Every structure is written in structure tokens, then in C-alpha cells.
Amino acid sequence: MTPDNRTQVLISVGTNLDRRKHLPEAIRLLRRNRFLDVNEVSRVFESPSVGGGASAPDFYNAAVHACTGLEPKELRDELRHIEAVLGRVRGEDPDAPRTIDLDIAYYDDLVDTDGLRIPDPDVLTAPHVAVPIADVAAEWVHPETSQTAYEIASALDTTRVRVVPDLHLMSRKRSSFDDNWDDDRLEVYAPRMEALVHQHLIEIGEDPEREGLLRTPLRVAKATDYITSGYATSLEDVVNNAIFDAEGADEIVLVKDIEFYSMCEHHMLPFFGKAAVAYLPDDKIIGLSKMARIVDLYARRLQVQERLTNQVARAVQDVLNPHGVAVVMDGRHLCMMMRGVQKQESSTVTSAMLGTFKSDARTRAELLDLL
Numbered sequence: 001m002t003p004d005n006r007t008q009v010l011i012s013v014g015t016n017l018d019r020r021k022h023l024p025e026a027i028r029l030l031r032r033n034r035f036l037d038v039n040e041v042s043r044v045f046e047s048p049s050v051g052g053g054a055s056a057p058d059f060y061n062a063a064v065h066a067c068t069g070l071e072p073k074e075l076r077d078e079l080r081h082i083e084a085v086l087g088r089v090r091g092e093d094p095d096a097p098r099t100i101d102l103d104i105a106y107y108d109d110l111v112d113t114d115g116l117r118i119p120d121p122d123v124l125t126a127p128h129v130a131v132p133i134a135d136v137a138a139e140w141v142h143p144e145t146s147q148t149a150y151e152i153a154s155a156l157d158t159t160r161v162r163v164v165p166d167l168h169l170m171s172r173k174r175s176s177f178d179d180n181w182d183d184d185r186l187e188v189y190a191p192r193m194e195a196l197v198h199q200h201l202i203e204i205g206e207d208p209e210r211e212g213l214l215r216t217p218l219r220v221a222k223a224t225d226y227i228t229s230g231y232a233t234s235l236e237d238v239v240n241n242a243i244f245d246a247e248g249a250d251e252i253v254l255v256k257d258i259e260f261y262s263m264c265e266h267h268m269l270p271f272f273g274k275a276a277v278a279y280l281p282d283d284k285i286i287g288l289s290k291m292a293r294i295v296d297l298y299a300r301r302l303q304v305q306e307r308l309t310n311q312v313a314r315a316v317q318d319v320l321n322p323h324g325v326a327v328v329m330d331g332r333h334l335c336m337m338m339r340g341v342q343k344q345e346s347s348t349v350t351s352a353m354l355g356t357f358k359s360d361a362r363t364r365a366e367l368l369d370l371l
């Protein structure tokens with residue numbers, strides 16, 4: 001994904017209910033949203049509730065710097081959806097405690113003071129909003145006042161906004177999928193999934209508290225997010241700007257030996273192998289490395305090999321509209337090799353043919369020669 005040709009946004013995040021769960025979950029859902037590309041996340045700040053009265057629980061706040069192809073209204077709907085997933089009910093009382101609050105603080109340099117209130121007026125007046133924003137994007141310039149985020153926060157009374165020292169939210173720059181980025185800090189990544197993995201360990205007769213397993217739920221959550229990152233990626237992101245005009249190109253383009261790793265949806269065990277993707281251009285070609293990324297896009301989900309093969313073919317068809325597409329995948333399935341029939345040497349070959357590869361025997365024969 002390339003941030004440059006998309007809109008940069010700042011999103012403020014707040015919670016005052018079950019904060020150590022809801023804040024990391026919100027960041028994870030933002031990161032896994034296929035329309036958003038999270039670049040950096042602020043530290044976590046704690047501050048008293050502003051409108052909720054003295055008995056209202058204190059808030060945790062953070063800010064997220066991201067890129068998106070969504071329009072402001074679409075982005076707001078997407079944030080509302082994440083709020084709903086995390087149990088937010090928008091009721092009558094605007095100051096009631098909430099599981100999560102996701103607001104568009106800035107949308108590039110857009111000024112929309114009617115419907116969407118962008119920039120969020122709170123960025124100028126509320127320390128609990130301004131401080132996290134200054135933390136994640138100090139140089140961001142307010143489109144109306146021309147002050148930087150740092151200048152805005154510095155001018156406010158921030159004495160009641162404190163850093164939460166032992167809660168660190170993962171950002172892309174901190175290498176989300178790296179197990180060992182910082183062992184001596186308490187890292188919180190995906191509390192709900194980690195709780196499931198913890199329970200899974202108990203169910204199989206293990207002791208999740210023994211030394212070797214202490215960080216296993218965290219590692220499993222991160223590995224799972226990587227292995228299923230296809231859900232968080234769109235075809236447009238993958239293809240982005242890599243289609244070229246090639247008038248007169250009329251020979252088969254074939255990319256062979258593309259390694260793929262996927263997970264069977266029946267047993268959630270890996271299957272893996274090699275893919276070959278071919279197409280017969282109609283004046284448009286695509287960067288060769290993009291073929292592997294298209295395969296990854298669909299492989300990094302729960303799959304059956306037949307559907308995976310078809311989806312890759314369909315994707316190439318959609319982005320290039322060529323005369324024909326052919327995909328052949330050869331995979332070995334751990335659910336067959338490790339269990340059940342234990343046919344350890346068997347492999348499964350699937351193919352999908354579209355256009356001339358399907359309708360024209362000569363084109364198909366030419367492809368088989370190349371393979």
C-alpha cells in the first residue's frame with residue numbers, strides 16, 4: 001500500500017469502560033480495516049471525564065495517523081461500524097461512559113463545519129484530544145488556525161492529562177507482526193483473541209502460565225493476523241498503479257513458481273505450494289511482482305484451494321480485462337498429511353481457465369507447453 005496518493009487522516013480514540021481491553025481492540029480493528037492503512041499510533045493518555053460528572057470513570061485516549069481512500073462520510077461510517085463491533089451504544093446521554101469513541105479529528109486539510117465537523121472542534125479546546133494528536137503528529141497543521149498540533153496542545157492546560165506508562169499500542173512502524181520488538185514493556189495487542197488462545201491452551205491440557213507459553217497468546221494473535229491479512233487488504237491496494245499500457249502485446253504472459261501459503265477453512269491447518277498465473281493481454285499488462293501479491297491477497301485467508309484458484313483468476317480478469325486468464329495451483333495440505341488418511345506425498349492440483357484459455361484449445365495447448 002502506498003500512502004502517498006491517499007488521504008492522510010488523524011483519528012482520535014477514547015474509552016472509559018474496560019479501557020485496557022477496548023483501546024487495543026479498537027486499534028487492532030483499525031489496523032485490520034481494509035480501507036485504512038494505519039501508520040502510527042500515539043502513546044496512551046489518561047484524563048478525567050469532561051462532561052460525565054465527578055463519579056464518571058477516567059478516560060484513556062489515543063490518536064491514530066492513517067491513510068485511506070475513503071471519503072469523509074464513508075470513513076465516519078466505518079468508524080461507527082467499529083464502535084458497534086466493540087459494543088458502543090449511542091444513547092441519549094452524550095456524556096455516558098462508553099466502550100469506545102472513534103472520531104475523525106482531521107481529514108487532510110478539509111474544513112467541513114456543517115455535517116461532519118471536520119476538523120473536530122475538540123482538537124483546539126480539549127486537552128485529552130489535542131495531546132494524543134500532538135504526540136502522533138506534532139507537525140500537523142490546523143487548516144483554519146495554521147497552528148501545528150504541537151502548538152495547539154502546548155497552549156492548553158494539560159495538567160490533567162497523564163501518560164499511561166504500561167500500555168503500548170502497536171503501530172506499523174513498530175513492526176506489528178514481529179514477536180520480539182520490545183520484551184520489557186507490557187504490550188497489549190488483541191485482548192479478546194489472546195483470551196481465546198489462553199483458553200485453547202487449557203483445553204488441550206497445557207498450562208498457559210508456564211514460562212514457554214506466557215507470550216504464546218500474543219504471538220498466536222500476531223501470527224494469525226499476518227496469516228489472515230488478506231481480509232485486511234483490497235485488490236485496489238495490491239494493484240495500485242502497476243498496470244501499464246502495452247499496445248500490441250499479444251503473447252502469453254506467464255509467472256510460474258509463485259509460492260503460496262494458505263489455511264484450509266475446514267481444519268484451520270496450512271496448505272501451501274506453488275501457483276502459476278498466465279494471461280493473454282489485451283493492450284494492458286501488470287507488473288510481474290504483483291502476481292505474487294494477488295496470490296497472497298487471497299491465500300492469506302481461510303480457503304479451499306479450488307476457490308483460491310478461482311479468486312486469483314477472477315482478480316486478474318477484473319484488473320486487466322485480458323483475452324484469457326489461467327491459474328494452476330499445486331498444493332500440499334497439512335490436514336491430509338498430519339492427520340486422517342496421512343497421505344503424506346499427495347498433492348492437489350487445481351486450475352481455473354477464463355476466456356481464450358477456456359474456449360480455445362490451441363491457446364490452452366500453448367500454455368501447457370510453457371508449464
Ligand code: ZN
Pocket residue numbers: 264265266267268269333335336
Ligand atoms: Zn483441511
